[in-house]
Amino acid sequence: QVHLVESGGGLVQPGGSLRLSCAASGFTFSSYSMNGYRQAPGKERELVASISSFGDSTTFADSVKGRFAISRHNAKNTVYLQMNSLKAEDTAVYYCHTWRLRSYWGQGTQVTVSS
Numbered sequence: 001q002v003h004l005v006e007s008g009g010g011l012v013q014p015g016g017s018l019r020l021s022c023a024a025s026g027f028t029f030s031s032y033s034m035n036g037y038r039q040a041p042g043k044e045r046e047l048v049a050s051i052s053s054f055g056d057s058t059t060f061a062d063s064v065k066g067r068f069a070i071s072r073h074n075a076k077n078t079v080y081l082q083m084n085s086l087k088a089e090d091t092a093v094y095y096c097h098t099w100r101l102r103s104y105w106g107q108g109t110q111v112t113v114s115s
Contacts, residue, residue: 002026002104004096009109012086016113020081022096022106030054030074032100036081038092038111045095049081064090086113 008020022034033052039045049070050059058070069082079096091113096106 002098002100004098004104004106006094006096006106006109009094009111011112011114013115014087014113016086017082017084018086018111020083020094020109020111022079022081024077024079024096024098027098027100029077032098034070034072034079035097036070036079037095037097038090039095039108040089040092043092048094051079083111086111088113 003025005023006020008018010018012018031053033050035047036049037045038048046061048061048064049068051070051072055072060068067083067085070079072079081094083090091111093108093110095108098104
C-alpha cells in the first residue's frame, strides 16, 4: 500500500526558507519519479516541481524557478523540496505525489508565508 507523508511545513516570514520532506513507503521508491504540488485557497492545485527516479532530472514551475530545489535520497525513500526566498504567494498546502498505475497523494503540509 502506497503511503506518502509530508512534513516540514509551517509559518515563515517573507524571504525565509523551509525544507519539506516526503517519506514514501509501499512501493519501489527508486523506480518512480516524484512530484510536488501546491494548492492555495480558491485556486487549483498546481505542479511545482518534479524529479526523476534517479534524481538526475528536475523541472520547476516558472513561479518557483531559481528559488526552489527538489532532491531525493533513494536509500531513505524520501524526497525533499527546499524552498528559499519565500513570498506571500507561496502560501499553500503542499502535496507529495507519484504515479504508479494511478495517482497517489500525501495528506499535505501547510506553508504560510507572512510577516
